[in-house]
Amino acid sequence: MALSTESNPMRWPAGPLEIALREKTKGFTAEKAEVLRNWLDPASLGILQGTPVNCLVVSWASGLAADADQQKALKPLIEKGKQTGLSFVGVIENDANKAAALAAARSAGLSAVAMEGKAPADAGIPVIPRDAAAQMSWGADSRVLSISDGIWPGIPQDVNQVGGPTNLPWVDSNGAVLQIARAMAPGKGVWIEFDPPQQTTALTADAYMLGVADPASYGARWVVSLDDGLRADLSAKKQPAMDSWKKIAGMMAFFEEHKEARTYEPMGPLAVISNFAGDDWQRGEEAINLLPRIRQLYQVIARSRAEGASFEGLQAIYYIDPEAPGAALREKLIAFAKGGGILFVPSKWPNPEGPPATAEAYLLFNLHTLGKGRLAVCKEEQPDTYDSVADIQNIISHRNDQIRLYNAPSMNFFYQASPQAGNGMIQLLNYSRRPASDGPLFYVKKQHRLARLVSPELASAVELQWNPQEAGGSELPLPKISVYGAVELEN
Amino acid sequence: MKDELTRREMLLGAGALLTLPVFPAWGRAAVTAPTARVSVGRCMNYGPEVLPTLATMFDQLGGLDRLVRGKTVAVKINMIGVRSQRLGTAPMEETFWTNPVVIGGVVHLLGKAGARRIRVVEGPWSSAETLEEVMYSMNWKPQDILSAADNVEFENTNYLGRGKTYSRLMVPGGGLIYPGYDLNHSYADCDVFVSLAKMKEHAATGVTLSMKCVYGSTPITIYGEGAGVDEPSIRPHGGRGGVFHFARRMPSKSAPQQIDMSLPKDAGYRIPRIVAELCTARPVHLAIIDGVKSATGAETNYGSRPQAAVNPGVLIAGTNCVATDAVAMAVMGYDPMAVRGTAPFASSDSMLQLGEGLGIGMRDMSRNEVVGVPVSQVVFSYSAVRDKILAAAAKKA
Numbered sequence: 001m002a003l004s005t006e007s008n009p010m011r012w013p014a015g016p017l018e019i020a021l022r023e024k025t026k027g028f029t030a031e032k033a034e035v036l037r038n039w040l041d042p043a044s045l046g047i048l049q050g051t052p053v054n055c056l057v058v059s060w061a062s063g064l065a066a067d068a069d070q071q072k073a074l075k076p077l078i079e080k081g082k083q084t085g086l087s088f089v090g091v092i093e094n095d096a097n098k099a100a101a102l103a104a105a106r107s108a109g110l111s112a113v114a115m116e117g118k119a120p121a122d123a124g125i126p127v128i129p130r131d132a133a134a135q136m137s138w139g140a141d142s143r144v145l146s147i148s149d150g151i152w153p154g155i156p157q158d159v160n161q162v163g164g165p166t167n168l169p170w171v172d173s174n175g176a177v178l179q180i181a182r183a184m185a186p187g188k189g190v191w192i193e194f195d196p197p198q199q200t201t202a203l204t205a206d207a208y209m210l211g212v213a214d215p216a217s218y219g220a221r222w223v224v225s226l227d228d229g230l231r232a233d234l235s236a237k238k239q240p241a242m243d244s245w246k247k248i249a250g251m252m253a254f255f256e257e258h259k260e261a262r263t264y265e266p267m268g269p270l271a272v273i274s275n276f277a278g279d280d281w282q283r284g285e286e287a288i289n290l291l292p293r294i295r296q297l298y299q300v301i302a303r304s305r306a307e308g309a310s311f312e313g314l315q316a317i318y319y320i321d322p323e324a325p326g327a328a329l330r331e332k333l334i335a336f337a338k339g340g341g342i343l344f345v346p347s348k349w350p351n352p353e354g355p356p357a358t359a360e361a362y363l364l365f366n367l368h369t370l371g372k373g374r375l376a377v378c379k380e381e382q383p384d385t386y387d388s389v390a391d392i393q394n395i396i397s398h399r400n401d402q403i404r405l406y407n408a409p410s411m412n413f414f415y416q417a418s419p420q421a422g423n424g425m426i427q428l429l430n431y432s433r434r435p436a437s438d439g440p441l442f443y444v445k446k447q448h449r450l451a452r453l454v455s456p457e458l459a460s461a462v463e464l465q466w467n468p469q470e471a472g473g474s475e476l477p478l479p480k481i482s483v484y485g486a487v488e489l490e491n
Numbered sequence: 492m493k494d495e496l497t498r499r500e501m502l503l504g505a506g507a508l509l510t511l512p513v514f515p516a517w518g519r520a521a522v523t524a525p526t527a528r529v530s531v532g533r534c535m536n537y538g539p540e541v542l543p544t545l546a547t548m549f550d551q552l553g554g555l556d557r558l559v560r561g562k563t564v565a566v567k568i569n570m571i572g573v574r575s576q577r578l579g580t581a582p583m584e585e586t587f588w589t590n591p592v593v594i595g596g597v598v599h600l601l602g603k604a605g606a607r608r609i610r611v612v613e614g615p616w617s618s619a620e621t622l623e624e625v626m627y628s629m630n631w632k633p634q635d636i637l638s639a640a641d642n643v644e645f646e647n648t649n650y651l652g653r654g655k656t657y658s659r660l661m662v663p664g665g666g667l668i669y670p671g672y673d674l675n676h677s678y679a680d681c682d683v684f685v686s687l688a689k690m691k692e693h694a695a696t697g698v699t700l701s702m703k704c705v706y707g708s709t710p711i712t713i714y715g716e717g718a719g720v721d722e723p724s725i726r727p728h729g730g731r732g733g734v735f736h737f738a739r740r741m742p743s744k745s746a747p748q749q750i751d752m753s754l755p756k757d758a759g760y761r762i763p764r765i766v767a768e769l770c771t772a773r774p775v776h777l778a779i780i781d782g783v784k785s786a787t788g789a790e791t792n793y794g795s796r797p798q799a800a801v802n803p804g805v806l807i808a809g810t811n812c813v814a815t816d817a818v819a820m821a822v823m824g825y826d827p828m829a830v831r832g833t834a835p836f837a838s839s840d841s842m843l844q845l846g847e848g849l850g851i852g853m854r855d856m857s858r859n860e861v862v863g864v865p866v867s868q869v870v871f872s873y874s875a876v877r878d879k880i881l882a883a884a885a886k887k888a
Contacts, residue, residue, distance in 0.1 A: 168573070168575075295575065361653070363619055363650075363725060363726055387726055390618075390619065390620075390726075391619075393620075394619070394620045394621065394624050397624060397627060398624055398627035398628040399627040401627075401628070404575075404628065404630075405575065406575045406576070406577050407575070407576060407577055407579075408575070409573065409575070409576060436794065437792070437794035437795070438577065438578065438579050438580075438792070438794075441577065441580055443630060467580075469630055471630045471631065471632055472630070473630060475580070477580050
């Protein structure tokens with residue numbers, strides 16, 4: 001089966017190379033090695049039947065003596081898998097002999113290989129770029145990209161990190177990286193890799209369900225990776241493990257059933273523009289990480305695409321890179337501000353346009369009047385990112401908030417709109433995986449004809465009741481949500 | 492905890508403040524604390540009835556004119572906690588925050604009484620946002636308050652704000668925890684100070700009324716968990732718990748420091764004293780308590796506590812914050828003379844008792860004059876609501 005943007009990948013750790021790689025790690029046992037051998041058995045593919053998983057990612061070459069044995073050992077698994085419609089992607093990493101590994105991959109009939117760095121011109125097989133997000137070749141000639149440094153989503157276990165300056169608990173999410181990926185590589189399939197955390201207690205099914213939902217809600221796919229205990233129990237067909245796997249697969253199926261959401265565009269009054277590369281990566285990624293925690297809706301625009309991007313509907317643009325834009329982009333940004341928008345720029349912005357607006361004093365930005373709008377120049381060369389986004393939100397103003405969320409401290413949400421009909425979708429992720437004491441409550445400025453909640457936690461969609469507010473807008477109380485839900489808004 | 496009186500407590504006549512289930516007779520200050528008049532008004536909703544009710548109450552207190560004509564008035568409101576954390580679907584202004592209709596009504600009547608300038612002040616949680624922005628984020632209309640009288644402005648007092656320096660307000664007699672406080676200029680640049688509070692219980696201090704409302708005047712840049720060590724930070728970060736509740740750290744060194752480092756690090760000891768001494772450093776000229784709608788159980792949504800949105804339907808006002816809070820406690824079904832170990836002061840000292848000890852006012856209902864609606868007609872037992880919730884939970888279990 002050919003690899004496509006619709007492929008649903010799963011990491012399939014099995015075979016001698018996997019054992020050789022894991023032998024060097026702490027806590028590796030004979031029992032775990034046995035599981036890795038068991039998963040070589042074509043019969044182990046049985047758990048995939050009826051699930052959305054249609055692509056297995058296997059270790060292929062790592063520059064170890066076990067490379068050749070691995071490729072040989074995988075042969076029966078690959079043959080059986082292909083018969084059932086599975087595609088296979090081989091991971092080539094570390095000091096592997098790339099030429100030999102590619103030749104073996106072609107010979108074995110893999111659909112693609114995944115490897116770091118630039119793909120060899122004569123690979124003769126599709127090559128999926130597999131890199132940390134900050135180093136990703138977004139423009140690579142591949143329909144799929146695989147981000148190798150995703151994080152396990154949830155509330156960090158480190159007790160010192162439960163509360164940030166926003167006073168909402170910090171959450172680990174891949175959302176920022178995936179929004180950047182979408183902006184940098186539009187139309188491409190994005191995979192993201194992260195492994196279950198090493199912990200003494202067994203991970204619950206809802207932890208995995210969040211692992212699926214976090215990337216999937218942003219239009220990407222997790223390369224599903226199960227912990228040793230769960231894989232061992234699945235091999236033994238133990239019922240609790242089978243039930244967990246059913247729930248994980250159910251979450252994947254839910255996103256396949258609602259795949260039209262991948263065509264929806266992220267919406268928000270603020271656009272963040274950066275080239276998201278090199279030294280600019282961290283600043284941009286951190287800003288986008290923080291915006292959901294202060295409940296600021298946003299969209300991401302790649303600097304390389306900004307000249308051709310539409311600024312329609314935006315209230316503000318945060319041009320984040322210290323390097324000034326080229327003349328054409330600067331002209332476009334200034335025109336946006338003159339037309340009534342707010343343009344936030346770094347302190348190095350040369351010769352800020354417009355006279356200072358002395359009436360408005362903010363901690364981190366000096367405002368300039370610019371036509372109908374404003375230019376906001378940062379006062380500091382290396383501003384704290386949280387302070388920056390907090391001040392930006394203060395200057396943009398809440399008075400035109402389209403959506404607000406209450407009673408959901410451990411949740412992130414974002415809003416998307418369909419390209420044509422003007423329908424919307426609010427996606428809601430609960431990183432604590434426990435419903436709060438009170439159900440979430442949305443304020444929506446523009447009441448739609450219909451609002452309904454869809455969630456894998458519900459037997460069927462629930463129509464929500466609008467509660468019009470005297471001061472304008474409507475509120476939508478939601479039932480409690482443990483992991484994921486989406487509010488579909490129809491006009 | 493300390494069993495002995497500190498020298499300052501002795502000097503201030505604050506009595507034995509801990510561990511004693513029954514308070515000894517108050518010293519000098521208790522005897523000299525002023526008596527006051529407190530007005531109670533019935534008001535079931537935040538509709539047009541709010542303004543005439545407030546007007547009647549202020550008239551019963553002798554009129555606002557004599558207090559505010561030609562003066563700059565600071566009105567401290569209450570916007571505690573994480574603004575996105577409601578109690579069920581009830582908006583914050585109907586549970587934990589001073590309601591904007593009451594704020595607007597008070598501002599209007601202050602303006603009508605001749606106030607020269609009215610500055611509405613508050614330090615919303617960990618934020619440098621303008622108060623207007625905080626209000627917008629709650630779907631309020633801040634312009635309704637700004638236009639309720641002439642020369643109305645807002646100031647977020649979590650940080651320096653529009654001031655150039657912090658204002659130092661010293662505690663007469665030297666203080667119980669701190670000898671003085673560095674506050675946003677708004678608390679010094681006013682002739683009249685109004686505490687416009689919500690009628691609530693408090694997880695650590697039993698109740699939070701007009702006295703406790705003043706606690707939020709302290710800038711986070713100095714007294715917050717993220718305050719600067721030597722100098723105030725530019726921007727507020729965190730809450731006041733680390734400094735005030737538990738003394739895990741000290742305020743910025745630029746501010747007056749704790750008078751005795753061996754003082755207990757117990758919120759039930761510290762907060763009532765800080766509140767009481769703040770009310771002497773920054774005296775409250777007019778105390779107003781919004782008990783029209785509120786919440787029981789705590790000052791904000793704790794999630795795990797038996798809490799409910801309630802409708803006591805009452806407004807309370809007085810020119811003495813201790814006396815006004817005493818009446819509010821009686822309305823809430825509590826004995827204003829209660830001491831540590833007795834509801835609502837299960838694990839804290841009574842800030843009213845401490846305020847009385849500092850000579851602010853009297854909590855003994857018989858020593859104050861209550862006008863308007865008799866307290867007996869507006870009693871709304873907060874503990875009965877809690878008992879009902881607990882009983883329902885027990886039945887369910």
